[in-house]
Amino acid sequence: MSFLVRTKQKFSRLFKGLFKKKQMRIGIYGPPNAGKTTLSNRIVRDWTGDAVGPVSEIPHETRRARRKEGVTISDEGGNSVTIDIVDTPGVTTKIDYKEFLEYGIDSDEAVVRAREATEGVAEAMHWLREDIDGVIYMLDSTQDPFVQVNIMLIGIIESRELPVIIVANKTDLPDASPSRIKSAFPQHPVISISGLEGTNVEELYEKMIEYFG
């Protein structure tokens, strides 16, 4: 192998390394059913044409984190950000396989689902400490934001000094109250959207370019 080739390889590795570094890994966190997968599918579809994973009203449909690499989001002003999107299972401190039985899933399958969900949450928590560079924290704005898991998770994210955008989702529903979320987390930007209908996602994209760029 000639010196030149080796040097070239070294450089391309170096550049790859640099590029990887620049590509922020953005985790979508939040409680089960907040709409994380719906939003990550929308982001990925809007900017690459693919999808990330299945959406479901059954909690913990996303049992293992899914990621989509190299998603470039840009605005009309020519600003852009390239990110890896990590769709995580809902964050929780408890999982009982019997919950799945209520959705007509048989108990063997429920046990498997619960096991996958626990592994997925453990993994998502681990990544938050190890390799996430920014967070989109999703909340269902028809639900009370002042629950311990949310406060705890936001605290964990803050202690890591990660940039975080809070999304108040499901604004299409009549009892949505994004203002309750804004008052719960005044220290962070809160963007109200309907991930399902796509309402106001442009504002979220703008904020992502500003915050994660």
Next chain:
Amino acid sequence: MKMIQGVQIDLISADRLERLTSLEKVRLILEKVMEGNVVVLEKGLSADEQSLLIETTMREITPDGFAGIEMETYSGGSSESHKGGGLFGGIFGKKESPGRLTVIGPANQMKTLKKDKDLISAWVSSR
């Protein structure tokens, strides 16, 4: 041994907690909670310890066995957790303020766990 119906409450002093590493704290808490006890910490866990606790809890869950935890705490608050810590606190990892009084119990026995400004109420059933 004849079982007396009831729930054991373990109050762990700030002194004892201070002598333990993060991993030891998490192990101690889970050991007690998995026995069905309610654990009260005089001084809470740091954010990293909380995340380690959730991760370890998830790894201990089994069907028809341990179903996870319920937890309430008075945290240091986000402005406080940054005070004096800043970037270097983040790098050296030790400066962040731990939460205050914390109650942790087994999810399948803690029927309600509510927090007010100055009162945490737990309703716990025996197994």
